[in-house]
Amino acid sequence: MKKFKYFCLTIATAAIVSLSACNNTPTAENPSAPATTSPSTAQVTEATTHSGHGGKAKININTAILSELDKFEAKLGVPALSNKIQASRPYASPEDLVTKKVITQEQFDQIKDQVTVQEVVLTGETKDVDYMTKLGLMKGHLLVAQELLDKNLPKQAEPHIGHPVEEIYVDVEDQLNERKVKEFKTTLVSLQDLVKSNPKNAKVKTDFTASVESVDGAIAVLPEAQRTKPGFVLQVINGLLDAANSEYGAAIADGKIAAAIEYQDSRGFVVYADDLYKSISSQVAQSSPDANKAIEASFSDLVKVWPSAVPPAKPVKTPVEVTQLIKTIEQNSQKIIDKSSTKAQR
Amino acid sequence: MPNNLLLGKEQLFSRRQLLKLGICGAGVAGTAALWHTLNAQSKSIVKVPPLAIAATSQTTNPMQMLRNFDYGVVKQENGRTVREFQLTAGTSVIQLNSAVSYNVWDLNGRIPGPTLRAKQGERVRILFLNKAGHSHSLHFHGVHPAEMDGIRPVSNGSAAIYEFDAEPYGVHLYHCHIAPVTRHIAKGLYGMFIIDPPTPRPPADEMVLVMAGYDVNDDSHNEYYAFNGLPHHFMDNPIPIYQNQLIRLYVLNIIEYDPAVTFHLHANFFDVYRSGMTMTPSEKTDVITMGVAERHILEFAFRYPGKYMFHPHQDAIAENGCMGQFEVIADKSSQPPRKTS
Numbered sequence: 001m002k003k004f005k006y007f008c009l010t011i012a013t014a015a016i017v018s019l020s021a022c023n024n025t026p027t028a029e030n031p032s033a034p035a036t037t038s039p040s041t042a043q044v045t046e047a048t049t050h051s052g053h054g055g056k057a058k059i060n061i062n063t064a065i066l067s068e069l070d071k072f073e074a075k076l077g078v079p080a081l082s083n084k085i086q087a088s089r090p091y092a093s094p095e096d097l098v099t100k101k102v103i104t105q106e107q108f109d110q111i112k113d114q115v116t117v118q119e120v121v122l123t124g125e126t127k128d129v130d131y132m133t134k135l136g137l138m139k140g141h142l143l144v145a146q147e148l149l150d151k152n153l154p155k156q157a158e159p160h161i162g163h164p165v166e167e168i169y170v171d172v173e174d175q176l177n178e179r180k181v182k183e184f185k186t187t188l189v190s191l192q193d194l195v196k197s198n199p200k201n202a203k204v205k206t207d208f209t210a211s212v213e214s215v216d217g218a219i220a221v222l223p224e225a226q227r228t229k230p231g232f233v234l235q236v237i238n239g240l241l242d243a244a245n246s247e248y249g250a251a252i253a254d255g256k257i258a259a260a261i262e263y264q265d266s267r268g269f270v271v272y273a274d275d276l277y278k279s280i281s282s283q284v285a286q287s288s289p290d291a292n293k294a295i296e297a298s299f300s301d302l303v304k305v306w307p308s309a310v311p312p313a314k315p316v317k318t319p320v321e322v323t324q325l326i327k328t329i330e331q332n333s334q335k336i337i338d339k340s341s342t343k344a345q346r
Numbered sequence: 347m348p349n350n351l352l353l354g355k356e357q358l359f360s361r362r363q364l365l366k367l368g369i370c371g372a373g374v375a376g377t378a379a380l381w382h383t384l385n386a387q388s389k390s391i392v393k394v395p396p397l398a399i400a401a402t403s404q405t406t407n408p409m410q411m412l413r414n415f416d417y418g419v420v421k422q423e424n425g426r427t428v429r430e431f432q433l434t435a436g437t438s439v440i441q442l443n444s445a446v447s448y449n450v451w452d453l454n455g456r457i458p459g460p461t462l463r464a465k466q467g468e469r470v471r472i473l474f475l476n477k478a479g480h481s482h483s484l485h486f487h488g489v490h491p492a493e494m495d496g497i498r499p500v501s502n503g504s505a506a507i508y509e510f511d512a513e514p515y516g517v518h519l520y521h522c523h524i525a526p527v528t529r530h531i532a533k534g535l536y537g538m539f540i541i542d543p544p545t546p547r548p549p550a551d552e553m554v555l556v557m558a559g560y561d562v563n564d565d566s567h568n569e570y571y572a573f574n575g576l577p578h579h580f581m582d583n584p585i586p587i588y589q590n591q592l593i594r595l596y597v598l599n600i601i602e603y604d605p606a607v608t609f610h611l612h613a614n615f616f617d618v619y620r621s622g623m624t625m626t627p628s629e630k631t632d633v634i635t636m637g638v639a640e641r642h643i644l645e646f647a648f649r650y651p652g653k654y655m656f657h658p659h660q661d662a663i664a665e666n667g668c669m670g671q672f673e674v675i676a677d678k679s680s681q682p683p684r685k686t687s
């Protein structure tokens with residue numbers, strides 16, 4: 001490792017010298033110049049191979065969920081650092097944490113080995129949260145699609161059957177394969193085709209049931225202990241609510257619900273998040289009664305914002321009010337998540 | 347050059363590793379300043395009428411988008427110029443006319459998104475942050491490795507980095523590539539991407555015109571159309587240009603749901619540089635057909651002062667908002683440019 005760094009610094013120094021020499025000449029004017037001055041493939045590969053060894057697992061500050069960023073918060077002891085890191089996205093390089101004034105250089109030096117902006121292979125709980133959140137978004141879409149089909153509104157239901165495939169499936173496909181979940185893209189796509197072309201067909205009902213079962217089955221491959229652990233489920237809930245929040249904001253214009261699709265998306269996500277919370281609320285009530293009270297109260301206000309799958313004439317709450325409720329849930333659940341992740345680390 | 351095209355993710359990785367060790371930032375000011383000086387020099391020969399653009403926080407401001415180019419932040423890394431751009435997808439509401447407002451997805455708070463501009467051979471790095479609810483992505487036209495193609499969904503709240511070499515030169519575009527792409531584009535996730543040739547084009551009054559449609563009732567049919575985001579704006583606010591001044595229009599057709607439209611200029615003919623990928627015009631015409639995502643550079647100068655319309659010659663589309671005009675301002679001192687015969 002040490003040897004490698006030395007090697008790189010040599011290249012770096014050489015590059016700086018040649019760069020400052022370039023400053024007065026318009027090298028950029030010459031199209032072939034930049035290509036030839038880029039490092040050779042050999043140097044590049046070397047760097048990758050060596051830097052891959054040793055070191056702890058890295059965290060991608062552009063995509064990591066809050067509880068993962070908590071590792072930095074805990075290490076540096078900066079309150080609400082996870083949220084600050086999220087709020088200053090995107091980052092072009094780890095050093096941007098300093099240039100964007102999220103943390104100081106001294107603090108950065110303490111964590112820089114664990115920070116990356118490159119795609120990392122998710123592991124452990126983070127990976128499971130990511131997996132279940134994505135399936136949860138699918139589930140939310142299907143819940144609202146079901147309601148619209150029941151109301152005999154196949155045209156409105158159709159996009160919510162399409163979105164799980166179009167916006168989410170590709171993103172979770174590798175994980176599904178890895179976890180040996182039988183592919184269900186075909187099921188979703190054929191259901192969408194059917195709803196589009198022949199919504200009255202009796203097969204819609206059976207295909208829909210099959211689709212929902214596929215998503216449920218994919219969630220069920222997670223160990224039950226995981227799926228019922230408050231600290232885990234709350235992370236999923238927060239992911240769903242975050243998406244719901246953006247969608248609700250996108251639905252409203254001039255004090256009216258102008259975009260039904262986004263309203264419906266947010267309804268689906270909130271309904272499923274509420275379901276998930278109900279499954280863990282008694283556990284939370286025991287361990288953190290205050291947090292439970294706050295979360296339950298916010299949820300009961302929140303679900304009223306979506307009285308039906310068909311948008312109401314006038315929004316029940318403004319996007320700002322919805323954001324506030326969701327923030328309250330997030331803040332209170334963070335306490336529980338923190339507790340559970342410190343326990344897990346021990 | 348071909349070697350660069352084949353750079354994979356691994357190589358990109360390690361390039362960053364090297365940067366981490368301290369190359370970052372060296373020589374940034376030098377090259378950046380140089381290009382801007384060159385630009386400023388060429389602009390001094392170009393006559394651009396002063397524009398009174400209202401300072402506004404509006405998502406749409408067609409006049410402001412007209413001559414506004416985003417050159418990004420320039421860095422020197424490993425002896426190469428890297429141009430770094432930041433694009434954040436969000437949600438907003440635009441006012442299509444006094445009665446109709448419409449929910450869009452915007453990029454950096456505007457629709458169309460910023461016109462990104464780089465030079466052939468530079469490294470381009472785009473930091474994309476999605477804060478718009480659904481999964482979105484950014485797909486750039488041009489030549490780049492598969493993993494930089496921008497078809498993978500970037501989920502709400504997370505960021506992705508697209509990095510590739512700027513090539514080939516031309517007028518390109520970028521847009522969200524999540525299905526249904528029609529909807530994701532039509533609701534605002536697109537912009538122009540210009541790669542300048544190694545030898546700069548002759549000085550001109552340069553402007554961007556992006557044609558787009560709005561399907562306000564989700565029936566896969568556009569009810570409104572616009573240049574640079576807002577229906578009829580350039581009809582009500584003609585674009586001032588000078589007589590005999592060479593005008594260079596970067597025109598993009600990103601109208602979804604209609605297979606093709608034309609671009610027609612009144613009382614004149616323009617030189618066509620197809621896709622902006624040549625330095626010599628392929629034809630001279632006053633109407634050019636453009637399919638979805640087609641874009642060209644059009645050059646012309648007006649000989650006589652006055653107001654001149656431009657619009658697709660699908661007149662129904664023009665009448666529903668895709669219509670504008672130039673106001674040619676008399677310039678006694680100017681000589682007819684070489685280009686006009």
Ligand SMILES: [Cu+2]
Nearest residue numbers: 482522524530
């Ligand atoms: Cu999109």
